[in-house]
Amino acid sequence: HATKKTMADHLRKYETIFTLTPPRMRMIVDAFKDTLELGLEKPKQVVPMIPTFVFGWPTGEETGEFLSVDLGGTNLRVCLVTLQGNGKFEITQSKYRLTEEQKQEDGQKLFDFCAECLKTFLETNLGEGYVKEGQKLPLGFTFSYPCSQERIDHGELIRWTKGFGALNTEGRDVAAMFRESLEKYNVQAELTALINDTTGTLIASSYVNPRTRIAVIFGTGCNAAYMERVGEIHKIKNLGIDDEAQMAINCEWGAFDSFEHEHLPRTKYDQIIDETSNKPGEQAFEKLISGRYLGEILRLVICELIDEGVLFLGQNTYKVEIPYALDTAFLSLMESDPTEELLMIIGIFTHFFALETTLAERQFFRALAKLVGRRAARLSACGIAAIVSKMGYLDAGCSVGADGSLYNKYPGFADRVHEGLQDIFGDKGRNIITYHAEDGSGVGSAIIAGTRGSVT
Numbered sequence: 001h002a003t004k005k006t007m008a009d010h011l012r013k014y015e016t017i018f019t020l021t022p023p024r025m026r027m028i029v030d031a032f033k034d035t036l037e038l039g040l041e042k043p044k045q046v047v048p049m050i051p052t053f054v055f056g057w058p059t060g061e062e063t064g065e066f067l068s069v070d071l072g073g074t075n076l077r078v079c080l081v082t083l084q085g086n087g088k089f090e091i092t093q094s095k096y097r098l099t100e101e102q103k104q105e106d107g108q109k110l111f112d113f114c115a116e117c118l119k120t121f122l123e124t125n126l127g128e129g130y131v132k133e134g135q136k137l138p139l140g141f142t143f144s145y146p147c148s149q150e151r152i153d154h155g156e157l158i159r160w161t162k163g164f165g166a167l168n169t170e171g172r173d174v175a176a177m178f179r180e181s182l183e184k185y186n187v188q189a190e191l192t193a194l195i196n197d198t199t200g201t202l203i204a205s206s207y208v209n210p211r212t213r214i215a216v217i218f219g220t221g222c223n224a225a226y227m228e229r230v231g232e233i234h235k236i237k238n239l240g241i242d243d244e245a246q247m248a249i250n251c252e253w254g255a256f257d258s259f260e261h262e263h264l265p266r267t268k269y270d271q272i273i274d275e276t277s278n279k280p281g282e283q284a285f286e287k288l289i290s291g292r293y294l295g296e297i298l299r300l301v302i303c304e305l306i307d308e309g310v311l312f313l314g315q316n317t318y319k320v321e322i323p324y325a326l327d328t329a330f331l332s333l334m335e336s337d338p339t340e341e342l343l344m345i346i347g348i349f350t351h352f353f354a355l356e357t358t359l360a361e362r363q364f365f366r367a368l369a370k371l372v373g374r375r376a377a378r379l380s381a382c383g384i385a386a387i388v389s390k391m392g393y394l395d396a397g398c399s400v401g402a403d404g405s406l407y408n409k410y411p412g413f414a415d416r417v418h419e420g421l422q423d424i425f426g427d428k429g430r431n432i433i434t435y436h437a438e439d440g441s442g443v444g445s446a447i448i449a450g451t452r453g454s455v456t
């Protein structure tokens with residue numbers, strides 16, 4: 001009779017399907033680069049390459065006090081930013097957690113909540129009379145969903161991403177909707193700029209580190225921004241903006257390979273995530289990379305092995321069978337468990353899922369987390385490489401400002417991105433360095449709110 005497969009045997013199968021070879025990565029980079037170029041050329045492409053109307057780099061000498069409200073995915077962040085010049089700033093911020101209902105109910109209610117939080121923030125942090133009667137502080141609204149803009153203080157939501165689905169919002173001007181809420185709650189803030197977190201991070205990173213050329217977000221979603229010569233943005237030629245001007249582009253690269261599914265290595269777990277998501281077909285790249293999905297990929301593999309009778313025989317597995325029950329933060333914990341017995345992983349499974357594990361199973365889970373996390377980092381490297389190669393940044397090198405919990409908290413994520421860049425470009429890949437852009441979206445939003453888009 002056939003011998004029973006060990007966990008190590010099972011692992012080999014997953015190693016094959018989750019591993020990206022350098023040649024495969026280079027093919028993805030080439031296709032990615034073409035996609036970026038197509039998005040600049042024509043409107044309404046899958047990767048929309050959105051012109052942000054944020055012009056040029058900051059000087060680092062911008063000063064003043066600005067507010068920022070950041071609606072990003074998991075949390076709502078409200079900040080007061082004081083720009084001090086010389087690349088320095090101070091920031092005071094509060095976080096408010098969003099409920100699932102708020103993400104799905106009426107959009108105006110969501111903006112009302114944002115306005116209320118901002119009002120509370122102003123009252124508790126600044127106190128009455130700080131902003132004089134009749135005065136308003138400039139406010140940058142960081143709204144990290146794809147919007148099409150014609151100017152900096154306006155933007156129509158193209159479509160929700162990252163699991164949001166608030167009603168009566170797609171196709172509408174979200175800046176106007178938020179302004180209405182600010183008025184309703186009588187908040188002393190004037191919305192002067194609507195920006196994406198990637199654009200904010202790009203501007204903020206360059207304020208602190210002038211070698212920055214690209215910004216990437218690895219949070220609930222995944223996206224990037226960079227600065228483009230207006231002459232290259234063929235689809236806005238009709239606006240008559242000087243060809244030599246520089247404008248930030250919000251790539252919305254999470255949509256790469258959506259619908260066609262031609263270029264990315266999707267496994268059957270990725271397909272299940274896609275088909276059961278509230279937006280099937282969309283955000284194909286993001287679904288392989290971002291914090292919202294990595295835990296779910298691992299959970300689906302576990303469920304498959306439960307169905308096959310490999311894992312947790314005789315135990316009640318209902319808790320781990322709940323969709324999205326396994327957060328990406330657990331993958332971080334699994335990978336960082338320093339004990340030989342993998343005690344942290346014992347803790348996760350007993351505490352959250354009421355399951356007992358053997359050492360071999362725990363080693364398997366950790367190895368699996370590594371495969372899923374490593375694939376995400378290497379795919380991210382492909383996206384960065386596409387921008388680097390399109391812009392010709394490889395020889396001189398550049399810095400890439402990065403933010404989001406996946407980048408900041410997942411052990412080894414940055415190293416794996418760098419390793420991926422070297423697999424794509426060889427030794428020259430070392431010229432591209434990512435770093436954590438602290439408070440990027442808040443600071444960037446402040447700089448842009450203060451300068452209304454024309455940064456230099």
Ligand code: ADP
Binds near residue numbers: 075220291404
């Ligand atoms: P935002 O919602 O603004 O993108 P974050 O950057 O904090 O906010 O990203 C939230 C995402 O990061 C969630 O999907 C969550 O699963 C994931 N996450 C949270 N903590 C960790 C962690 N320690 N390691 C990896 N991912 C994490």
